[in-house]
Amino acid sequence: MNFKPGKKVVLEKLADYPLMPASLADMTHNFTGSWRNMRPVIDYDKCINCGTCWKFCPEPAIYIEDNKVNVNYYFCKGCGICVSECPKKCITFEEEGK
Amino acid sequence: MNFKPGKKVVLEKLADYPLMPASLADMTHNFTGSWRNMRPVIDYDKCINCGTCWKFCPEPAIYIEDNKVNVNYYFCKGCGICVSECPKKCITFEEEGK
Amino acid sequence: MIEIRLHGRGGQGTVVASKILADAIVMGGGYVQAFPEFGVERRGAPVVAYVRIDNKPINLKSKIYQPDHIVVLDPTLLQSVNVTDGLKEGGKVLVNSEKEPSEMQEKFGKSFKVMTVDATAIALEKRLGSKTSPIVNTAILGAIVKALNVTNMDLIIKAIEEGVPLKVEENVEAAKKAYTSLKGGE
Amino acid sequence: MIEIRLHGRGGQGTVVASKILADAIVMGGGYVQAFPEFGVERRGAPVVAYVRIDNKPINLKSKIYQPDHIVVLDPTLLQSVNVTDGLKEGGKVLVNSEKEPSEMQEKFGKSFKVMTVDATAIALEKRLGSKTSPIVNTAILGAIVKALNVTNMDLIIKAIEEGVPLKVEENVEAAKKAYTSLKGGE
Amino acid sequence: MRKLLMGNHAISVGATLSRVQVIAAYPITPQTQVVEMLSEIVADGKLNAEFIKVESEHSAMAACIGASTTGARAFTATSAQGLLLMHELLHWAAHGRLPIVMANVNRAVAPGWTIWTDQNDSLSQRDTGWIQFYVADNQEVLDTIILGYKLAEKVHLPVMVNLDAFVLSHTYEAVEVPDQEKVDAFLPPFNPEWKMDVKNPRAFGGLTSSDVYMEFQYNHHEAMEQSKKVIAETCGEFEKIFGRKYGLLEEYRMEDSEYVMVTSGTISKTSRIVVDELREKGVKIGILRVRTFRPFPGEEIAAALAGKKKAFVIDRNISYGKSGIFYDEIKGALYNKGMNLPLFGFVIGLGGRDVTPAHLHEIVDYGMKHDRPTEEIIWMGVKK
Amino acid sequence: MRKLLMGNHAISVGATLSRVQVIAAYPITPQTQVVEMLSEIVADGKLNAEFIKVESEHSAMAACIGASTTGARAFTATSAQGLLLMHELLHWAAHGRLPIVMANVNRAVAPGWTIWTDQNDSLSQRDTGWIQFYVADNQEVLDTIILGYKLAEKVHLPVMVNLDAFVLSHTYEAVEVPDQEKVDAFLPPFNPEWKMDVKNPRAFGGLTSSDVYMEFQYNHHEAMEQSKKVIAETCGEFEKIFGRKYGLLEEYRMEDSEYVMVTSGTISKTSRIVVDELREKGVKIGILRVRTFRPFPGEEIAAALAGKKKAFVIDRNISYGKSGIFYDEIKGALYNKGMNLPLFGFVIGLGGRDVTPAHLHEIVDYGMKHDRPTEEIIWMGVKK
Amino acid sequence: MTEKKPIKTTIPEHEVMKPGHLACQGCGASLAMRYATKAIEGEAMFTLPACCWSVIDGPFPYSSLGLPLLHMAFEAAGATASGIRAALNMLGQKKVKVIAWGGDGGTFDIGFQAISGAAERDEDILYICYDNEAYMNTGIQRSSATPYGAWTTTTPVKHFEKRPKKDMVEIMAAHKIPYVANVSVAYPEDFVKKVQKALSMEGFKFIHAFAPCPSGWKIKPEDTIKIAKLAVQSKIFPLYEVEYGVKYNLTVKVPNPVPVLDYLKLQGRFRHLTEEEINIIQKGTDENWDLLMKKLENK
Amino acid sequence: MTEKKPIKTTIPEHEVMKPGHLACQGCGASLAMRYATKAIEGEAMFTLPACCWSVIDGPFPYSSLGLPLLHMAFEAAGATASGIRAALNMLGQKKVKVIAWGGDGGTFDIGFQAISGAAERDEDILYICYDNEAYMNTGIQRSSATPYGAWTTTTPVKHFEKRPKKDMVEIMAAHKIPYVANVSVAYPEDFVKKVQKALSMEGFKFIHAFAPCPSGWKIKPEDTIKIAKLAVQSKIFPLYEVEYGVKYNLTVKVPNPVPVLDYLKLQGRFRHLTEEEINIIQKGTDENWDLLMKKLENK
Ligand SMILES: Cc1ncc(C[n+]2csc(CCOP(=O)(O)OP(=O)(O)O)c2C)c(N)n1
Ligand SMILES: Cc1ncc(C[n+]2csc(CCOP(=O)(O)OP(=O)(O)O)c2C)c(N)n1
Ligand code: SF4
Numbered sequence A, B: 001m002n003f004k005p006g007k008k009v010v011l012e013k014l015a016d017y018p019l020m021p022a023s024l025a026d027m028t029h030n031f032t033g034s035w036r037n038m039r040p041v042i043d044y045d046k047c048i049n050c051g052t053c054w055k056f057c058p059e060p061a062i063y064i065e066d067n068k069v070n071v072n073y074y075f076c077k078g079c080g081i082c083v084s085e086c087p088k089k090c091i092t093f094e095e096e097g098k
Numbered sequence C, D: 001m002i003e004i005r006l007h008g009r010g011g012q013g014t015v016v017a018s019k020i021l022a023d024a025i026v027m028g029g030g031y032v033q034a035f036p037e038f039g040v041e042r043r044g045a046p047v048v049a050y051v052r053i054d055n056k057p058i059n060l061k062s063k064i065y066q067p068d069h070i071v072v073l074d075p076t077l078l079q080s081v082n083v084t085d086g087l088k089e090g091g092k093v094l095v096n097s098e099k100e101p102s103e104m105q106e107k108f109g110k111s112f113k114v115m116t117v118d119a120t121a122i123a124l125e126k127r128l129g130s131k132t133s134p135i136v137n138t139a140i141l142g143a144i145v146k147a148l149n150v151t152n153m154d155l156i157i158k159a160i161e162e163g164v165p166l167k168v169e170e171n172v173e174a175a176k177k178a179y180t181s182l183k184g185g186e
Numbered sequence E, F: 001m002r003k004l005l006m007g008n009h010a011i012s013v014g015a016t017l018s019r020v021q022v023i024a025a026y027p028i029t030p031q032t033q034v035v036e037m038l039s040e041i042v043a044d045g046k047l048n049a050e051f052i053k054v055e056s057e058h059s060a061m062a063a064c065i066g067a068s069t070t071g072a073r074a075f076t077a078t079s080a081q082g083l084l085l086m087h088e089l090l091h092w093a094a095h096g097r098l099p100i101v102m103a104n105v106n107r108a109v110a111p112g113w114t115i116w117t118d119q120n121d122s123l124s125q126r127d128t129g130w131i132q133f134y135v136a137d138n139q140e141v142l143d144t145i146i147l148g149y150k151l152a153e154k155v156h157l158p159v160m161v162n163l164d165a166f167v168l169s170h171t172y173e174a175v176e177v178p179d180q181e182k183v184d185a186f187l188p189p190f191n192p193e194w195k196m197d198v199k200n201p202r203a204f205g206g207l208t209s210s211d212v213y214m215e216f217q218y219n220h221h222e223a224m225e226q227s228k229k230v231i232a233e234t235c236g237e238f239e240k241i242f243g244r245k246y247g248l249l250e251e252y253r254m255e256d257s258e259y260v261m262v263t264s265g266t267i268s269k270t271s272r273i274v275v276d277e278l279r280e281k282g283v284k285i286g287i288l289r290v291r292t293f294r295p296f297p298g299e300e301i302a303a304a305l306a307g308k309k310k311a312f313v314i315d316r317n318i319s320y321g322k323s324g325i326f327y328d329e330i331k332g333a334l335y336n337k338g339m340n341l342p343l344f345g346f347v348i349g350l351g352g353r354d355v356t357p358a359h360l361h362e363i364v365d366y367g368m369k370h371d372r373p374t375e376e377i378i379w380m381g382v383k384k
Numbered sequence G, H: 001m002t003e004k005k006p007i008k009t010t011i012p013e014h015e016v017m018k019p020g021h022l023a024c025q026g027c028g029a030s031l032a033m034r035y036a037t038k039a040i041e042g043e044a045m046f047t048l049p050a051c052c053w054s055v056i057d058g059p060f061p062y063s064s065l066g067l068p069l070l071h072m073a074f075e076a077a078g079a080t081a082s083g084i085r086a087a088l089n090m091l092g093q094k095k096v097k098v099i100a101w102g103g104d105g106g107t108f109d110i111g112f113q114a115i116s117g118a119a120e121r122d123e124d125i126l127y128i129c130y131d132n133e134a135y136m137n138t139g140i141q142r143s144s145a146t147p148y149g150a151w152t153t154t155t156p157v158k159h160f161e162k163r164p165k166k167d168m169v170e171i172m173a174a175h176k177i178p179y180v181a182n183v184s185v186a187y188p189e190d191f192v193k194k195v196q197k198a199l200s201m202e203g204f205k206f207i208h209a210f211a212p213c214p215s216g217w218k219i220k221p222e223d224t225i226k227i228a229k230l231a232v233q234s235k236i237f238p239l240y241e242v243e244y245g246v247k248y249n250l251t252v253k254v255p256n257p258v259p260v261l262d263y264l265k266l267q268g269r270f271r272h273l274t275e276e277e278i279n280i281i282q283k284g285t286d287e288n289w290d291l292l293m294k295k296l297e298n299k
């Protein structure tokens, strides 16, 4: 599933508050991509569509679309699990901002 | 062991009190013999000194002295365990006050 | 206001007796409190229950220190417990005993009126409880009706019928028998 | 009173840097508070720490909203965090970066004075941390001494010696090297 | 129907009539008859409820919190150590705005072990955010459970109904047991807007930063303040249907009184005897019973005491290093009214020490003889 | 020796210098550095103590109770939920008259989950019979642990030292760390008369009937009252040896003041900035910091406020359905003195909402503009 | 009366626990304490969570135990004992034994966590649970030690206890502590020996003592021992021990087992059971026994 | 780029847990939740004691879980879940599953009693413990799940953890509940299957999920899966299940086991260990494995 960035909820005044601290939205507003200082990049030439990277991403920031695995960089924290678990070593870890 | 009846502790004034509720005496002042409405009586003729009654008395209200088992009636509550466990059936249960 | 104290042993149904008595009072339109001594008494140990009766709502919420009457469910208690402690001058003492009231009067002194009923015998006759632990409370209730004059037999019988789980008939009979066999009640 | 805010990532030693800086201030006889942003930030997430310095006891116990200076330990933060938020007019911004201050000045605007130090390179040179997570805090401290003028190198070195558990010498060297290689510090 | 009930039975009957759906409770003297009777009632099928026989009071409250958040009417009962063991979760239920009703049999706090009455157990929960009632007879016990649910579900706050150990819990008194239909008319089914719901999934109680936390506390306090009005309303409704009148406070011979005994719990009843006797002698004295302790009816107490000559506050509790708790809180209320009424604070009856009319006379005597209190606590009945 | 310590370290150093013998503690943000540092200190052999790594705070307090009754100096530290979970055993330690010292990092109470500071956790323990201190900087944290043991062991009561989460617990400040020898001179080894002893076997805490229970409560309260004197004495001794002065209260620019901010915890320090600024403008204002909350220094507060024009009580806490807790308790103290000083009660900073000089100016402004308070709580900084 | 052979006692003659205590007539719990204290050689201290024994011992200012004793909150014995242990260690009294003594409710239920914690830490203490299979001190409510089929006031006849008894011995054995054992008041020699053995070992020891309760089980006080024997002889309560979670040992053999009915029928609390339910109990008992036999073989 | 064969997923493709959550980089706990929620067919509710997940889920007013969730006090999940279950039963939603989700601290330690109580009552709930072997949310303090040899902030290198890991799976199995199982984030298929199986059963189910924590174990975030695999392959964390306390089944075989050293050496928390200590771990691991094999045979 390719999650889209969500919206922040702003509680400006008392009337905006729920009765108790009950959630009003999910966390997809949170740009966890900013946590990353390394960026996983998939080499689709080598990729065999085994789905391993998708399976092991803890965010999840990898989604299946168009019969391939894709990284959602808005959420990818750059943990490197996909890099390390890809059986074909076809994901490389590049320095962020370079 | 033949326990002697103990004394009550009287707390008449503040100065008699310990710092916290810490005990100052044992319970041997407590005449649990008054709980009894049946009284175990040992027939020493039949008794074989096996010690079973002594062993199983929960108070303990049976003590060994002069090479025999003795009931301390100040404490015996009249539960009847000794009566029921004596292998020689030589303890009888008599109605109290009769 | 009439205040009654009942003496029995843990496990003997003393509190149940006080409750059934109170039930009868309520059925009769009276006001009542029934409560146990607030303690941790164990099976076999002497216990106490109270009944407070009035014809108007009872505001008094403290314990009973000077009862008008005393009821003793177990005669062996008399050896160890001072049952008349605090009993008002002229108060009644109803004892479960095979003895005649006159035989007991001495023990209690002249200021109290002693009555007896052989509730144990009645209970055994009606097969309530066992020989070593007869259940005497319904018999005692019958005697209370006669002795203390705080309710009547119809109400007590109704209260017993609602208040005992088993052997209802036998219990009612026990009460009736005790009512008629009370000694010293006149 | 001088108030400084440090920006880093969870797990990068930002709070330790603030603490060592504070240690140096105390050793120099100054008064100081050092504290983290009070949050639940996780490894990788942007974090913040504060240092408040004065020459008399500090009564102010609230957070820092308008810092005098900013220190950025991780250059990749600049993409996602508005590090100059609340920074006072004329405040200094010290960034761990290989870039020249002039290259950055534009990003921050004219009202702040930008300085850079390549702390990552220094840390890697001194073998502090790994390539993906270099430990830059001691290098940054050296740069702070030069850039912010709140303490001196002797004290910082003493504070580093007491405050880091391992590779003491390398850390001290990192600080020294950063001190000399600060850009834009004049 | 008039029935002879001990206080613990009155609790159970009240809960049954309120059609509670989840019961989670743990036995403790002097509350045990509650769990026993409710076990029977549920086993007999007379109440359609889940009874969770938890392994501790802490778990009892946790289960109630789980059940209430899921939208079921939840009930528990406890006393003393059990209440104290729940403490963290009392805060939880209140901040969670859960309309749980709990009966607490007031028992003194250990050590030494004690099972007898005083109010330290529940009053030491005064800051947990629960509504607290202190009742004076078994009729009120039963009625207040039912009233409690009505109130709790309106203001989204948990309600604690406190009764004296033994003096009520184990004392049989005649109680008018209302008809189920009438109770149903008074208390509609529980159907909260905010609840765990698979159709509308939410997280309840997540991390609440300093940017957003304080408003919840404000709302919590405001709900308490509103409760005063809601109690008045609810009691009005109740009176219409059941004919029995309750409120924040209860007054006895107060109209023309010059002196006032300020009481709570069963002492209030025994005090009537003393007041009646003193009235006979011409002393103009009345009783102000504080039935609701949270929200604290400060305004109402100040109004009731306005113009009186003296008041004698009787506390069966103590805050160590301070004073009797009712006393202290009432002083706070009068202070802001600029009142200068001599207010005496008595501590009596801790750990179940019996409170007799004689003791209460002593209290009034003391108050009559002194112009102003010279101590924060006037101790009654302590061996010296 | 002057050292840079965060509040949690100051606690640990204080406990170490006090030569505590048994530590039983459980981690909780924002107290964790205490358990971590003490683990290290014990592992390094720098403190000869048993550290019991219990499975909950409840067990931490139980272990402290066991250890203290056996005659060892026992220590624990906690915060918020941990403190609340101990609640039953807080009563136990106090009634057991056990001189346990505990550091509590003041954190707000869940739900929602929060880790930030306010005083509701410890103030909702106000009726448990513990001595309570609220400190304002890390030096005082350290010193009060040592002072705490001295006091606790004299009056046989447990002592809770409360400090603000993060603002102290996680903030590094320079602290003068006293020499071990001096501390040893000040604080002799613990050797209680009443303890578990195989040579003199006793049962502690047995069933205590209504005939004998109340006197223990009287003694407990009296020990609290005596503590006031003992605190003064002990602080005097402390000052002689260490040169730092503490007391029940702390005054700042109070001598000639007409207006008073009544504070506790770190807000007291920030208030100094405000007072200094206002003094510059000619406003005669001072600060009365309540350092000791139990025993409550009512007399002393009344004396300090006597003759003032107005006072502004600042509470970082609330008793729902009543008011700020310091405010309420102070009103009680003034009432009995017949004082009529306008006393304003502000609630601020719950759940860690930051308290800045600007907020405190607002408080003073409000108080200056109003003759008398019209509400029991004046809320500061709540979104409306 | 002819000359008698001298009385030869099979358990220590010295009495530590004193009479005058407040147990009901025929109380198994008081007997259990009598045995346990007889087994102590040297010095010991007790801590006691709320339970019948909080009352049995006697009210303040009295105590029947004859040893230092700390009454403690219902749920806290495991941790309290840990604190006492730590204090004794620090005070140079490492040799003084620490014993926690709790009922089944305080052990299986509300106090379980503190026990599990102390076991996990392998504190050098002995925990003895006297098991009367319900909360007796508060008047016979179910605990998780209440066996299938039993009436209690919270498992009324119409809805008698449906859950099997929680298997504390196996749960504690799974904690892999040095010593776990079942004992019974009907087997005093075995009882005393096991307590002695436990006290001789270092680390956390757990002993589970079968202690009939006449008041709660609706049995005659005089039947306490008889019923406890039948529990063993019907295989309902096997007397065994486990060392370090793996070494199993059956200390009292049952060569001629009796049907569970013999055990059940003497007790009022089981009166309502039908044959079908009794069969369930018999079957469960046999299965548990077989499982135990397997573990005995594995050792 | 050539035409690819279609991606065949071995676990459900649907994502319940949403990104943007607050777990550290490479957090095993977040992965565990991702798998668990994938396994749910139908409706479910969660309750969560304090743990890293209280933070991971996101602060108010947010939540990443995508299912109803009640945050609860640290020690209360077992009982809270019981209350939710009871309420759902009363509200006619018997089919909605109730899941309690706690860390090892909230499960092995402070919340253990409430869990044991719920297990004893055989409440129809699933309890999942994600085990990262310490209190991580508060910054890496020991729990009773911390294994022998590990450094934590409360078991410093000079005094590293000396107690073996509490054996929760065996302890829960001794509760004789319908289902107990070990799962690991490195074996998602096994993980999902077991959660599905548990959810299909009635009564109390307990699943123990191995979930490495990069921050707490001092490992590289990218090694989370590698290390979890090594735990299984070194026999330290066998993947098995137990039904009704007796029926044991090993779900992932270990034909070519690796030495524990391979597992230990990647982790900073074990860095200080000497050969001797590593041997102790190897020996303990082998013994536990042998014991497990015996139980597997007995079934
Ligand atoms: C927190 C708390 N809850 C409840 C109680 C009440 N209580 C005291 S003893 C007891 C039952 C004890 O049962 P068990 O441990 O089996 O011992 P027994 O009385 O059967 O000997 C209970 C419920 C208490 N003292 N504290
Ligand atoms: C009563 C109580 N004590 C302590 C805490 C603090 N606390 C919150 S989470 C946590 C550690 C949780 O550890 P674990 O259950 O293993 O989950 P993890 O954080 O490791 O995922 C602690 C100690 C608390 N919230 N409540
Ligand atoms: S680096 Fe980590 S977060 Fe990013 S896609 Fe790979 S596994 Fe997911």
Ligand code: SF4
Residues within 6 Å of the ligand: A042, A046, A047, A048, A049, A050, A051, A052, A053, A054, A069, A085, A086, A087, A088, A089, A090, A091
């Ligand atoms: S793990 Fe590697 S090969 Fe497999 S789908 Fe991902 S990128 Fe392709």
Ligand code: SF4
Residues within 6 Å of the ligand: B040, B056, B057, B058, B059, B060, B061, B062, B071, B075, B076, B077, B078, B079, B080, B081, B082, B083, G026
């Ligand atoms: S009847 Fe019971 S108490 Fe009396 S001696 Fe025999 S066994 Fe002991």
Ligand code: SF4
Residues within 6 Å of the ligand: B042, B046, B047, B048, B049, B050, B051, B052, B053, B054, B069, B085, B086, B087, B088, B089, B090, B091
């Ligand atoms: S049991 Fe019987 S035979 Fe044996 S010693 Fe006692 S009385 Fe004698």
Ligand code: SF4
Residues within 6 Å of the ligand: C042, C043, G022, G023, G024, G025, G026, G027, G028, G029, G030, G052, G056, G132, G136, G137, G212, G213, G214, G215, G216
């Ligand atoms: S109730 Fe049972 S366990 Fe308690 S004292 Fe009586 S017989 Fe013993």
Ligand code: SF4
Residues within 6 Å of the ligand: D042, D043, H022, H023, H024, H025, H026, H027, H028, H029, H030, H052, H056, H132, H136, H137, H212, H213, H214, H215, H216
């Ligand atoms: S500390 Fe560990 S368990 Fe917690 S979020 Fe980070 S990686 Fe996950």
Ligand SMILES: [Mg+2]
Residues within 6 Å of the ligand: G103, G104, G105, G131, G132, G133, G134, G135, G136, G143
């Ligand atoms: Mg029991």
Ligand SMILES: [Mg+2]
Residues within 6 Å of the ligand: H103, H104, H105, H130, H131, H132, H133, H134, H135, H136, H143
């Ligand atoms: Mg963990």
